[in-house]
Amino acid sequence: MKEFAALFDALDQSTATSDKVAALMAYFRQADPADAAWAVYFLTGNRPKQAVPSKRLHQIAAEVAGLPDWLFAECYDQVGDLAETIALILPPPTSRASIGLSVWVNERLLPLRQLDEAAQRAALIGYWNELAGTERFVFNKLITGGFRVGVSTLLVVRALANVSGVDAKVISHRLAGDWQPTAQNFSALVGEASSAFDISQPYPFFLAHPLPGSPESLGVVDHWQAEWKWDGIRGQLIKRQGQFFLWSRGEELVSAQFPEIIAAAARLPNGVFDGEIVSKRDGRVMPFTALQKRLGRRNPGKKIQADTPVVFVAYDLLEVGGDDWRQRPLHERRAKLHEVVYSMVLGPDERHVIQLSEIVRAPSWPTLAMARQQSRQNGTEGLMLKRRDSAYGVGRTASGKGGGSDWWKWKVDPFTIDCVLMYAQRGHGKRANLYTDYTFGIWKSNKDGHFGVEMPENARQLVTFAKAYSGLTDEEIRQVDAFIRKNTLEKFGPVRTVKAGMVFELAFEGIQRSSRHKSGFAVRFPRITRIRYDKKIEDADTVELIAAMMAQ
Numbered sequence: 001m002k003e004f005a006a007l008f009d010a011l012d013q014s015t016a017t018s019d020k021v022a023a024l025m026a027y028f029r030q031a032d033p034a035d036a037a038w039a040v041y042f043l044t045g046n047r048p049k050q051a052v053p054s055k056r057l058h059q060i061a062a063e064v065a066g067l068p069d070w071l072f073a074e075c076y077d078q079v080g081d082l083a084e085t086i087a088l089i090l091p092p093p094t095s096r097a098s099i100g101l102s103v104w105v106n107e108r109l110l111p112l113r114q115l116d117e118a119a120q121r122a123a124l125i126g127y128w129n130e131l132a133g134t135e136r137f138v139f140n141k142l143i144t145g146g147f148r149v150g151v152s153t154l155l156v157v158r159a160l161a162n163v164s165g166v167d168a169k170v171i172s173h174r175l176a177g178d179w180q181p182t183a184q185n186f187s188a189l190v191g192e193a194s195s196a197f198d199i200s201q202p203y204p205f206f207l208a209h210p211l212p213g214s215p216e217s218l219g220v221v222d223h224w225q226a227e228w229k230w231d232g233i234r235g236q237l238i239k240r241q242g243q244f245f246l247w248s249r250g251e252e253l254v255s256a257q258f259p260e261i262i263a264a265a266a267r268l269p270n271g272v273f274d275g276e277i278v279s280k281r282d283g284r285v286m287p288f289t290a291l292q293k294r295l296g297r298r299n300p301g302k303k304i305q306a307d308t309p310v311v312f313v314a315y316d317l318l319e320v321g322g323d324d325w326r327q328r329p330l331h332e333r334r335a336k337l338h339e340v341v342y343s344m345v346l347g348p349d350e351r352h353v354i355q356l357s358e359i360v361r362a363p364s365w366p367t368l369a370m371a372r373q374q375s376r377q378n379g380t381e382g383l384m385l386k387r388r389d390s391a392y393g394v395g396r397t398a399s400g401k402g403g404g405s406d407w408w409k410w411k412v413d414p415f416t417i418d419c420v421l422m423y424a425q426r427g428h429g430k431r432a433n434l435y436t437d438y439t440f441g442i443w444k445s446n447k448d449g450h451f452g453v454e455m456p457e458n459a460r461q462l463v464t465f466a467k468a469y470s471g472l473t474d475e476e477i478r479q480v481d482a483f484i485r486k487n488t489l490e491k492f493g494p495v496r497t498v499k500a501g502m503v504f505e506l507a508f509e510g511i512q513r514s515s516r517h518k519s520g521f522a523v524r525f526p527r528i529t530r531i532r533y534d535k536k537i538e539d540a541d542t543v544e545l546i547a548a549m550m551a552q
Helices: 002-013 017-030 033-043 054-065 069-079 082-089 101-114 117-128 133-144 153-164 168-175 183-190 259-267 288-292 302-307 330-342 365-372 474-486 543-551
Strands: 224-230 233-240 243-248 271-281 310-320 354-356 380-387 407-411 415-426 435-445 460-468 488-492 495-498 503-508 511-513 521-523 527-531
Touching: 002 017, 002 033, 002 133, 017 033, 017 153, 033 101, 033 153, 033 183, 054 069, 054 082, 054 117, 054 133, 069 082, 082 133, 101 117, 101 133, 117 133, 153 168, 153 183, 168 183, 224 330, 224 407, 233 259, 233 310, 243 259, 259 310, 259 354, 271 288, 310 330, 330 354, 365 380, 415 460, 415 474, 415 543, 435 474, 435 503, 435 543, 460 503, 460 521, 474 488, 474 495, 474 527, 511 543, 521 543
Parallel strands: 310 354
Antiparallel strands: 224 380, 233 243, 233 271, 271 310, 380 407, 415 435, 415 495, 415 503, 435 460, 488 495, 503 527, 511 521
16 A cells, blocks of 8 residues: 555545656566556546445544544535545554555455444554554545546556566557456456457547647548547447447446347348447437437336437448457448448338438538538537548547648537536535535526515526536636635535625537436536626626527
């Protein structure tokens, strides 16, 4: 644990990519394979389930520290993070453990969930007494399931590749799917040859960059393939040795959630197909909220399948007949994909569950821009632009000519609306002392009365519309935080009700009716674009405007 905590400190204190990679390399060079396996697991975004309820954690910690509940609550309010608060208030350890990360996880952390309350209490007190400083903080974070650190999977892969000499793309592929943190798996991860191949294993997904400017900067339009950008679940459909697997981009096996796609895959040859899972009815793409009804449901019944029919829109072929096609140019992969999809013979009562993505053809960039304007009417988010001679890369890397990308997403301009700040909550990690999570409202008329009381016809109330936390600079966050502290009306646990006084512009991608939101609408990917110092709260937008946007 000591070595992993030191690595956490090094990663947390540095903003330079080169320093982070160097720290990772130093750790993996000396780490025991079993410890390194768990380090890879945690550093690539995996987390164990919460081992001890938060309330029980703070009760035990307060008791050990000799603090009354009110004083612990005040400490927590100042620090803003439970794991850090506990690490700071506990007395210094009286003994130190020299055991490694894998022992801490396998023999101490994971068994905690199975213990009764008394046994959990005794175990925690003993464990805390063997840890100090960052070690204690990291262990607490692992207990709560909230461990995170500022390093990407790509940096972890780069460090492993530098240490082992194995190509980064090979390591990424070995990590894909349901990779388990064992010493044997780590040795296979960085070994010259993988000892075994899991037929369910997907390839790392190739990701696109947002197009930063005009598409004319990409050169000749004929060198690029344009496709609609779907608002669904990115997935890889795998058929190997007669077995079928469907993976989401989040590396979750979702085969059981979409049985009709798996059934349709029986007509495909062995291969790996990259595409998008979307909900489609009568030829029209349904909103993403419809697709969400299928998520988390294992073996959905006939009614759910009928209410939310899905298709797999295939747009790339990564493997066929056991041969890896990723390094072949896109136009070759596309031609083979076309051949495979259109060779599927369906019965008279079968529908096309596996479909080929449509290529949007245009003789010039301005003509393609005109087609892009129809995106929302098509139920899409814009266009994908892919270089026709590009290989299939790994992640969101600069893989194109001149250091650019071979895949770009050219999304339609987002919707924007002006909202009023209504509620705020503290952030996490380095922003635990700042209010960074915001709830915004818009105006709704009170023509029908409010709470049974007849109101003037022109009366309005603010109703909650969306939550957002990204988009502001550090300086703007400090300004908003100061406003919140000076204008707090009420406190509800960690949430503060804020006096209406600041207007923000929010951007978002899509709109959907929602009975769970007071405004009556839910939006996709809301984020802050700017603070509207030039607007009064009376000038913020309305529920009626959102309804008009949705009608468009």
